[in-house]
Amino acid sequence: MNQKINFTPGPSQLYFTVEDHVRTAFREGIPSLSHRTKQFEGIYAKVVDGLRELLGVPANYHVFFTGSANEIWERIIQNLVEDKSFHLVNGSFSKRFYEIALQLNKHPEKLEVPMGQGFAGDIAVPAGIELIGVTHNETSSGVSLPISQIQKLRAQNPNALIAVDAVSSLPYPDFDFTQFDTIFFSVQKGFGLPAGLGVWLVNDRCVTKAEFLQTKKISTGSYHNIPTFLAHSVKNQNPETPNVLGMYLLGEVIADFNRRGITSIRKETEYKSTLLYQALDNHPLFSAFVQDVNLRSKTVIVAQTGEHTEAVTKFLQSKGIQPGDGYGAAKKTQLRFANFPTHSKEQYELLVDSLNEFKV
Amino acid sequence: MNQKINFTPGPSQLYFTVEDHVRTAFREGIPSLSHRTKQFEGIYAKVVDGLRELLGVPANYHVFFTGSANEIWERIIQNLVEDKSFHLVNGSFSKRFYEIALQLNKHPEKLEVPMGQGFAGDIAVPAGIELIGVTHNETSSGVSLPISQIQKLRAQNPNALIAVDAVSSLPYPDFDFTQFDTIFFSVQKGFGLPAGLGVWLVNDRCVTKAEFLQTKKISTGSYHNIPTFLAHSVKNQNPETPNVLGMYLLGEVIADFNRRGITSIRKETEYKSTLLYQALDNHPLFSAFVQDVNLRSKTVIVAQTGEHTEAVTKFLQSKGIQPGDGYGAAKKTQLRFANFPTHSKEQYELLVDSLNEFKV
Structure with a gap:
């Protein structure tokens, strides 16, 4: 598979x-x-x-x-x-x-x-x-x-x-x-x-x-x-x-x-989350679900993808990326992205590039 | 290992x-x-x-x-x-x-x-x-x-x-x-x-x-x-x-x-348990711990190995066989043998031959 x-x-x-x-x-x-x-x-x-x-x-x-x-x-x-x-x-x-x-x-x-x-x-x-x-x-x-x-x-x-x-x-x-x-x-x-x-x-x-x-x-x-x-x-x-x-x-x-060192894991986590939040903040179609920047999770990042949720999911999948569904009632309007130690900087860069490439 | x-x-x-x-x-x-x-x-x-x-x-x-x-x-x-x-x-x-x-x-x-x-x-x-x-x-x-x-x-x-x-x-x-x-x-x-x-x-x-x-x-x-x-x-x-x-x-x-078929698994289980109980019943040094033949488990067979427990354990290990310890207080006087679908007839024959070979 x-x-x-x-x-x-x-x-x-x-x-x-x-x-x-x-x-x-x-x-x-x-x-x-x-x-x-x-x-x-x-x-x-x-x-x-x-x-x-x-x-x-x-x-x-x-x-x-x-x-x-x-x-x-x-x-x-x-x-x-x-x-x-x-x-x-x-x-x-x-x-x-x-x-x-x-x-x-x-x-x-x-x-x-x-x-x-x-x-x-x-x-x-x-x-x-x-x-x-x-x-x-x-x-x-x-x-x-x-x-x-x-x-x-x-x-x-x-x-x-x-x-x-x-x-x-x-x-x-x-x-x-x-x-x-x-x-x-x-x-x-x-x-x-x-x-x-x-x-x-x-x-x-x-x-x-x-x-x-x-x-x-x-x-x-x-x-x-x-x-x-x-x-x-x-x-x-x-x-x-x-x-x-x-x-x-x-x-x-x-x-x-x-x-690898916990300090380096922490720094990379912060780098990757910053990348994705910046992309969401600047995106014409999407935004970060959590408004207050002080409350934004570094490890589970939720994107408000609204009416484009299904289309962007398919687009990401075509790039080899499996996003997480929004939780419960938000399944059709949000996507969730884990940012764990296993997710590399390169994978996050690919994710962000793909989100930016997405057109309606 | x-x-x-x-x-x-x-x-x-x-x-x-x-x-x-x-x-x-x-x-x-x-x-x-x-x-x-x-x-x-x-x-x-x-x-x-x-x-x-x-x-x-x-x-x-x-x-x-x-x-x-x-x-x-x-x-x-x-x-x-x-x-x-x-x-x-x-x-x-x-x-x-x-x-x-x-x-x-x-x-x-x-x-x-x-x-x-x-x-x-x-x-x-x-x-x-x-x-x-x-x-x-x-x-x-x-x-x-x-x-x-x-x-x-x-x-x-x-x-x-x-x-x-x-x-x-x-x-x-x-x-x-x-x-x-x-x-x-x-x-x-x-x-x-x-x-x-x-x-x-x-x-x-x-x-x-x-x-x-x-x-x-x-x-x-x-x-x-x-x-x-x-x-x-x-x-x-x-x-x-x-x-x-x-x-x-x-x-x-x-x-x-x-x-494989449950009937065949059941028959093999019975064959292997019969082999081991017969060996224990006829052994000069060991016996089956459970006396009543109607109560003898077909899947967990406990041998009364008494003072020879440590020696027979080492002997079996030298033959590539890991017996289970007796449970709790019986650790120094009994051995337990699982008889599960994964244990082949050949493995049981090797076990029985090894028990019969054991000399003080």
């Missing part, structure tokens, strides 16, 4: 080293490796050590593996909320986090603004909120919250835990891990891997909270509650048989990222 | 076609395929249709995909039990199913017998039990419950749902799907695939029960509750981004199994 450059924001194009790593994995028997071996513990440790180096994850954070980021939403609510969470909602994914709290019979509250917007001014968090859920990068709308907003939430709500959904922004953002308590991502976006693995980082405050809920006989889930995860992770093990191949590939891609 | 024939009961040796299917998957862009495409729906449908053909799954069953079989234990308890489940416990995995019900704040009961044994005579199920959890094949001990026992439970408890853990027995058993309500497996055992995917089959009685719990405002979980799964599965979709590559590989391996 004719493969296009895949700009959909997840699952996105594989990181270019993945196929080689898969070949090595088969040669070394990784796909059938038992998760109760020293070799598996080495794979676990390689991911954790690599992430600490790549993202500057401090020692008071623990790293756990789940089936998906959806699962992590659920585990966060089960383990860190007795009754009340508070959610900043500005798109489909931040809303889903809120809804999951409802489905788990908690009493979440939310501050909701329309798709494409952020949260201006001071955010009044209601009394008694145990956890604030923040979606750093709304994959549905291309809005990224400024890191300073998380810091402000932290300063104003020192007693609440802060959970950051960084599903479609990591490894790009340069987070200060003291400003929140748990953060998570899935591997099929910025890390360029096949889907089927979520990565969940929690600090010691989260461990304490989950243990506290357990002493109150509140169910924190079973095989994937935080204390069970922790008891295994200190031995570089996992409670159940995990996606071992996925973990191996993640460790290898993180090592590739570290060799 | 020097690869041995892997007889550990999970993750076990890959089915011999898997590496080729992975190569094709990369060629066709499956590892980065969006789960909201027609192509993905085709992959979903191929697994479901293939399973229906392979195992004779009736139309009133639905097929869902999870991260692991551990997750399915949890989802069964959340979705099908308001208060009381009942568990037949005869090893570590059946016990874990019971414990998960406890962790989810239900009030499970159990009938427990020692490792290596089954359940003799009539089983008195307490009043008010909503679901009976049966582990068809105890991977820890090598005991397989006769299918007739499930039928008897069904006849005597028509109002209870019956959940069958077939993690390490499928695709071998010829189940009558009218005799239970939900059954599940993970792909890294009998299906010879990389770990990271659980497969959950539920009938319409399960759907009704989960819907009933929801009307009572009992939490059935969030993205992976039965009604949400069902709303997606009727469109051959999945609630969250699943392990798409794993699902693709499962569909291909099931197609391979169907071409």
